[in-house]
Amino acid sequence: MDLNLTVYNSLTRKKEPFCPIHKDNVGMYVCGPTVYSNVHLGNCRTFLSFDLIYRYLLHLGFKVRYVRNITDVGHLENDADTGEDKIAKKARLEQIEPMEVVQRYTVDFHEVLRRFNMLHPNIEPMASGHIIEQIEMTKKILDKGLAYETNGSVYFNVEKYNKNANYGALSGRKIEDLISGTRDLDNQGEKKNPLDFALWKKASPEHIMRWPSPWGIGFPGWHLECSVMSSKYLGDSFDIHGGGMDLQFPHHECEIAQCYAANEVEPVKYWIHGNMLTFNGQRMSKSAGNSILPDELFSGEHKLLDQKYSPNTVRFFMLQAHYRSTLDISNEALKAAEKGVNRLIQGIQLLPKIQVGKESTIDVGKWKESCYIAMDDDFNSPILISHLFDSIKFINNILSGKAQIKKPDLDTLTTTLHELAFDVLGLKQEATPVAGNKTDDPVELLLSLRKDARKNNDFALSDKIRDGLAGIGIAIKDSKEGTTWSYEN
Amino acid sequence: MDLNLTVYNSLTRKKEPFCPIHKDNVGMYVCGPTVYSNVHLGNCRTFLSFDLIYRYLLHLGFKVRYVRNITDVGHLENDADTGEDKIAKKARLEQIEPMEVVQRYTVDFHEVLRRFNMLHPNIEPMASGHIIEQIEMTKKILDKGLAYETNGSVYFNVEKYNKNANYGALSGRKIEDLISGTRDLDNQGEKKNPLDFALWKKASPEHIMRWPSPWGIGFPGWHLECSVMSSKYLGDSFDIHGGGMDLQFPHHECEIAQCYAANEVEPVKYWIHGNMLTFNGQRMSKSAGNSILPDELFSGEHKLLDQKYSPNTVRFFMLQAHYRSTLDISNEALKAAEKGVNRLIQGIQLLPKIQVGKESTIDVGKWKESCYIAMDDDFNSPILISHLFDSIKFINNILSGKAQIKKPDLDTLTTTLHELAFDVLGLKQEATPVAGNKTDDPVELLLSLRKDARKNNDFALSDKIRDGLAGIGIAIKDSKEGTTWSYEN
Numbered sequence: 001m002d003l004n005l006t007v008y009n010s011l012t013r014k015k016e017p018f019c020p021i022h023k024d025n026v027g028m029y030v031c032g033p034t035v036y037s038n039v040h041l042g043n044c045r046t047f048l049s050f051d052l053i054y055r056y057l058l059h060l061g062f063k064v065r066y067v068r069n070i071t072d073v074g075h076l077e078n079d080a081d082t083g084e085d086k087i088a089k090k091a092r093l094e095q096i097e098p099m100e101v102v103q104r105y106t107v108d109f110h111e112v113l114r115r116f117n118m119l120h121p122n123i124e125p126m127a128s129g130h131i132i133e134q135i136e137m138t139k140k141i142l143d144k145g146l147a148y149e150t151n152g153s154v155y156f157n158v159e160k161y162n163k164n165a166n167y168g169a170l171s172g173r174k175i176e177d178l179i180s181g182t183r184d185l186d187n188q189g190e191k192k193n194p195l196d197f198a199l200w201k202k203a204s205p206e207h208i209m210r211w212p213s214p215w216g217i218g219f220p221g222w223h224l225e226c227s228v229m230s231s232k233y234l235g236d237s238f239d240i241h242g243g244g245m246d247l248q249f250p251h252h253e254c255e256i257a258q259c260y261a262a263n264e265v266e267p268v269k270y271w272i273h274g275n276m277l278t279f280n281g282q283r284m285s286k287s288a289g290n291s292i293l294p295d296e297l298f299s300g301e302h303k304l305l306d307q308k309y310s311p312n313t314v315r316f317f318m319l320q321a322h323y324r325s326t327l328d329i330s331n332e333a334l335k336a337a338e339k340g341v342n343r344l345i346q347g348i349q350l351l352p353k354i355q356v357g358k359e360s361t362i363d364v365g366k367w368k369e370s371c372y373i374a375m376d377d378d379f380n381s382p383i384l385i386s387h388l389f390d391s392i393k394f395i396n397n398i399l400s401g402k403a404q405i406k407k408p409d410l411d412t413l414t415t416t417l418h419e420l421a422f423d424v425l426g427l428k429q430e431a432t433p434v435a436g437n438k439t440d441d442p443v444e445l446l447l448s449l450r451k452d453a454r455k456n457n458d459f460a461l462s463d464k465i466r467d468g469l470a471g472i473g474i475a476i477k478d479s480k481e482g483t484t485w486s487y488e489n
Numbered sequence: 490m491d492l493n494l495t496v497y498n499s500l501t502r503k504k505e506p507f508c509p510i511h512k513d514n515v516g517m518y519v520c521g522p523t524v525y526s527n528v529h530l531g532n533c534r535t536f537l538s539f540d541l542i543y544r545y546l547l548h549l550g551f552k553v554r555y556v557r558n559i560t561d562v563g564h565l566e567n568d569a570d571t572g573e574d575k576i577a578k579k580a581r582l583e584q585i586e587p588m589e590v591v592q593r594y595t596v597d598f599h600e601v602l603r604r605f606n607m608l609h610p611n612i613e614p615m616a617s618g619h620i621i622e623q624i625e626m627t628k629k630i631l632d633k634g635l636a637y638e639t640n641g642s643v644y645f646n647v648e649k650y651n652k653n654a655n656y657g658a659l660s661g662r663k664i665e666d667l668i669s670g671t672r673d674l675d676n677q678g679e680k681k682n683p684l685d686f687a688l689w690k691k692a693s694p695e696h697i698m699r700w701p702s703p704w705g706i707g708f709p710g711w712h713l714e715c716s717v718m719s720s721k722y723l724g725d726s727f728d729i730h731g732g733g734m735d736l737q738f739p740h741h742e743c744e745i746a747q748c749y750a751a752n753e754v755e756p757v758k759y760w761i762h763g764n765m766l767t768f769n770g771q772r773m774s775k776s777a778g779n780s781i782l783p784d785e786l787f788s789g790e791h792k793l794l795d796q797k798y799s800p801n802t803v804r805f806f807m808l809q810a811h812y813r814s815t816l817d818i819s820n821e822a823l824k825a826a827e828k829g830v831n832r833l834i835q836g837i838q839l840l841p842k843i844q845v846g847k848e849s850t851i852d853v854g855k856w857k858e859s860c861y862i863a864m865d866d867d868f869n870s871p872i873l874i875s876h877l878f879d880s881i882k883f884i885n886n887i888l889s890g891k892a893q894i895k896k897p898d899l900d901t902l903t904t905t906l907h908e909l910a911f912d913v914l915g916l917k918q919e920a921t922p923v924a925g926n927k928t929d930d931p932v933e934l935l936l937s938l939r940k941d942a943r944k945n946n947d948f949a950l951s952d953k954i955r956d957g958l959a960g961i962g963i964a965i966k967d968s969k970e971g972t973t974w975s976y977e978n
Contacts, residue, residue: 065586065589096611097554097612097722099612099614099722100554100611100612102612103609103610103611103612103613104611107609110599120592120596121592122585122589122592122593123586123588123589123591123592124592125588126615126618128618129615129617129618131620131621132620132621132700132701136701211621212621212625233586233588350973353970353973399968399970400968442931442932442934442935442958442961442963443931445931445935445954445957445958445960445961446931446934446935446938448957449935449938449950449953449954449957452953461938461950464938464941465934465938468934468937468938469931469934471934472931472934474931479888479889481842481844481888482842484839484842
């Protein structure tokens with residue numbers, strides 16, 4: 001393939017030509033959700049950004065192995081690794097088994113992503129499914145002398161590792177600044193240095209999620225799972241590692257350290273980070289009361305929402321911003337996106353109505369090229385979308401006789417629009433019904449027209465309506481209570 | 490609660506009063522799919538039977554912890570435990586990583602069950618997520634002297650176990666008959682007795698799915714995962730263990746042996762087994778060419794199918810048979826089910842049209858009681874459905890003036906019908922459109938009526954149609970190419 005794709009690499013802080021390690025095969029790992037609560041909208045934006053990247057790589061013809069994990073264990077509540085496991089805490093609160101919490105929110109997560117029309121990753125490994133591998137990597141790092149055991153826990157020795165490596169390279173932090181900036185927190189006593197992080201933690205007696213290990217009963221540190229699962233399924237060095245920008249430090253920094261310590265190779269060629277989502281200009285948070293769940297957007301049931309917005313609208317809205325830009329969500333912006341996505345999809349639906357002309361007054365080849373230039377420039381979906389709208393203007397001009405198009409150009413336009421709008425942007429082909437509209441209403445309207453016709457003794461019309469409905473499989477039944485209808489058996 | 494539920498227990502071969510171990514809490518474990526191919530229809534029937542049981546237990550007010558596993562590793566191809574791992578084999582065939590196979594078919598499985606409107610279990614553990622626990626249970630059985638290691642594999646010693654227990658009790662087999670009936674297969678040399686089964690298998694060098702263990706690199710035997718995951722999440726003794734009838738031997742027999750050997754208590758109070766599904770009277774199989782996938786039923790794309798059938802129709806069809814009876818699927822039976830489910834749902838939809846009378850000419854209380862007697866009799870859904878149809882007759886008689894009903898009875902009828910049809914049977918509230926019918930058609934019919942009206946200069950009618958459509962959110966646009974419509978922005 002003739003590849004012009006460039007990708008912004010967080011590690012080098014510049015755009016680089018995309019050149020996968022194994023030619024046409026791409027390995028991509030994205031940090032997935034911690035399933036102890038409903039997936040929030042900011043996470044959805046991150047997953048959507050990587051859905052776009054995955055779809056575009058597939059569209060370009062790459063064979064992609066896309067791995068996105070489920071964190072179902074070991075996500076500690078603060079960076080000092082001293083908090084309790086978030087999943088176990090939620091379980092105690094609700095008096096249920098931690099794996100019930102995991103199941104509830106994994107189901108929610110999958111359902112939300114399904115509604116957003118996101119493709120499934122090729123592998124979706126769970127942290128709890130890779131405890132042995134995490135123990136093995138911990139052993140490997142211990143063997144290299146870059147970790148130490150204290151009181152049943154094992155910590156990564158950041159200072160020692162840093163002698164032959166560069167801890168902080170990804171996030172642009174210097175280890176001296178990090179050390180001086182670390183507060184003294186509980187349990188730090190076990191660590192040689194506050195920067196050190198847990199590879200394995202001893203389980204306190206009340207800790208429910210626990211496994212035997214060479215260091216006693218415990219559970220893996222949060223950072224470890226991604227190092228283990230990415231290298232298990234993609235190899236010690238792979239192409240793309242993605243995640244939200246908030247994961248850059250410490251999570252991704254620790255991942256690099258663990259992988260490099262264990263395998264002595266740079267684990268990731270391109271680090272890609274998605275940016276944040278705000279609501280009405282503010283960071284979304286439960287405490288500020290402006291945290292909106294995807295389901296609340298889809299149902300409109302939230303005090304800050306004027307109406308409901310379809311998953312397709314929200315998807316389009318998010319793709320209207322570049323994945324590395326912050327994005328602010330508001331009713332106004334969502335309503336504009338609803339109009340926009342419908343204009344785009346309805347425009348595409350007009351294509352079959354076009355009658356070809358003898359020549360083309362528009363340059364379809366150049367238009368198509370500009371679309372690919374946009375996506376090749378670090379997946380610039382907003383620019384792509386603006387080009388797609390240009391094509392809708394073409395279509396309207398052709399239909400109103402102000403422009404014309406010949407057959408091969410119409411074919412190119414049709415194919416390109418379908419591929420880019422539906423395969424790459426992942427929009428659904430149906431325009432969004434406006435809020436409050438019911439599918440059944442046209443039938444009720446027909447019944448009311450028929451009622452009026454009967455009142456006016458216009459039986460020709462009333463019969464025409466009844467027969468027309470029968471023709472589309474709808475039977476009507478008149479009784480003293482009125483007219484009811486049903487799909488015919 | 491006033492509980493009259495009786496359950497057929499495969500272990501005792503009789504119906505028994507249902508009396509859970511921990512009062513209002515029920516623990517239920519069901520053997521889930523092996524995710525190396527698309528879920529087949531017979532499996533769906535099994536899962537649907539337990540969905541009915543789960544829903545009815547919830548409806549009765551029980552707090553149910555429903556665990557259904559995903560077998561993503563270690564399902565050997567023949568009972569002698571000598572075949573290769575089915576998932577690893579599929580992976581080599583398709584040149585992908587085993588966990589990609591697992592993901593593809595787990596996604597398919599979840600999507601099919603979603604379309605069937607099945608509830609999610611509370612925990613859905615994967616075998617690969619419980620390797621450590623499987624190693625621990627193997628150690629425990631070794632410690633009790635009921636297993637032995639040979640050449641890196643560990644086998645369960647059936648004959649020794651049987652001295653103090655009753656191997657074969659569930660399936661009604663005698664150990665002497667089993668021994669004399671066992672063929673001599675490859676690798677049996679490692680076993681002391683052909684009846685012995687693997688708890689842990691040494692991995693051959695080419696075996697991809699492998700973990701370290703005290704006996705070397707290997708993988709768990711298939712039977713072990715269910716013993717481990719059921720006891721981990723439900724305790725050493727729990728209420729219900731379910732699965733397809735084909736799993737009774739050897740799988741469930743081995744499960745009992747493993748649990749009893751390790752924990753020295755009877756693991757399961759009620760064993761429930763679902764019966765088989767045939768097609769046109771024959772066992773479904775790929776080689777016979779009569780194996781139909783759920784998606785093929787839903788799309789109608791299979792040479793043996795006359796039309797497509799909605800998930801709701803197929804669900805209703807399956808519930809029309811008792812879970813312990815064999816069920817034969819055919820076009821005729823599915824078409825009858827399509828009519829039946831629509832008659833039922835449309836009948837329920839007529840309830841709001843009923844005008845209450847001064848007395849009731851029908852005994853709603855007795856009718857309701859008969860519905861619960863049916864379900865209390867080992868979840869007899871076909872009898873329940875026949876009672877629901879009786880109520881549809883009542884409703885039609887009331888609407889045609891042949892019967893009457895007073896307010897409290899109408900309330901009971903309405904509540905009971907909704908609860909039993911939608912909560913317990915899990916039917917969806919929408920009648921199934923007949924094949925080939927499109928949602929948009931009523932709008933096209935309106936547009937054609939409007940076109941005729943304009944041709945006849947009946948602008949009053951054409952305007953009425955346009956305004957009516959606008960009233961339900963549909964904008965129409967006339968152009969020289971004809972009239973198009975869209976949902977308004």
